[in-house]
């Protein structure tokens with residue numbers, strides 16, 4: 394059995410090792426990474442899965458969600474999601490996503506996107522973005538660009554680029570404005 398917790402700073406090294414193992418060195422070259430650089434994962438929607446008791450207890454899964462703007466609609470990007478190779482196929486990935494999507498809805502988020510395998514993510518309600526609706530900030534296989542509504546009808550308002558959110562308190566912008574009167 395496994396349990397799911399929120400990520401804490403002391404989990405960082407084990408999460409990094411799991412992501413390196415799962416995605417290899419190419420993980421920073423993915424287009425989705427452009428939406429993570431200079432962005433911050435939502436702490437309330439960052440999870441780890443643990444298995445074992447006492448000294449045997451170890452981190453076996455990780456999932457994060459990032460704030461993004463989806464063709465004008467504030468929402469989330471799911472990922473990366475990774476589970477320790479020896480423990481795949483036991484529902485860890487699906488359960489972390491179910492928990493995250495339920496918490497995201499509770500927090501008021503309306504729409505989630507990700508880049509991944511449709512046959513897997515359709516298990517938690519994701520489907521393909523219709524051609525021509527949304528663009529990513531770099532090359533992506535559009536068959537792998539998926540969305541899921543948390544609020545019925547939210548996708549209907551999403552058209553255009555998927556971007557990072559504008560910083561709420563961008564000091565440099567305020568300073569620039571002050572300098573230029």
Ligand SMILES: CC(C)(COP(=O)(O)OP(=O)(O)OC[C@H]1O[C@@H](n2cnc3c(N)ncnc32)[C@H](O)[C@@H]1OP(=O)(O)O)[C@@H](O)C(=O)NCCC(=O)NCCS
Nearest residue numbers: 415474475476481482483484485486487508509510512513
């Ligand atoms: C993808 C991943 C997170 C799945 O985690 P998991 O804990 O093994 O998944 P679950 O046990 O919750 O779900 C398993 C089910 O999904 C299916 N599945 C897993 N990966 C799949 C894929 N890429 N495409 C289609 N189905 C997939 C399994 O066959 C299984 O189906 P079943 O329940 O009908 O037997 C895990 O394999 C992993 O870490 N992979 C490497 C990193 C990665 O690719 N992450 C996703 C990036 S898009």
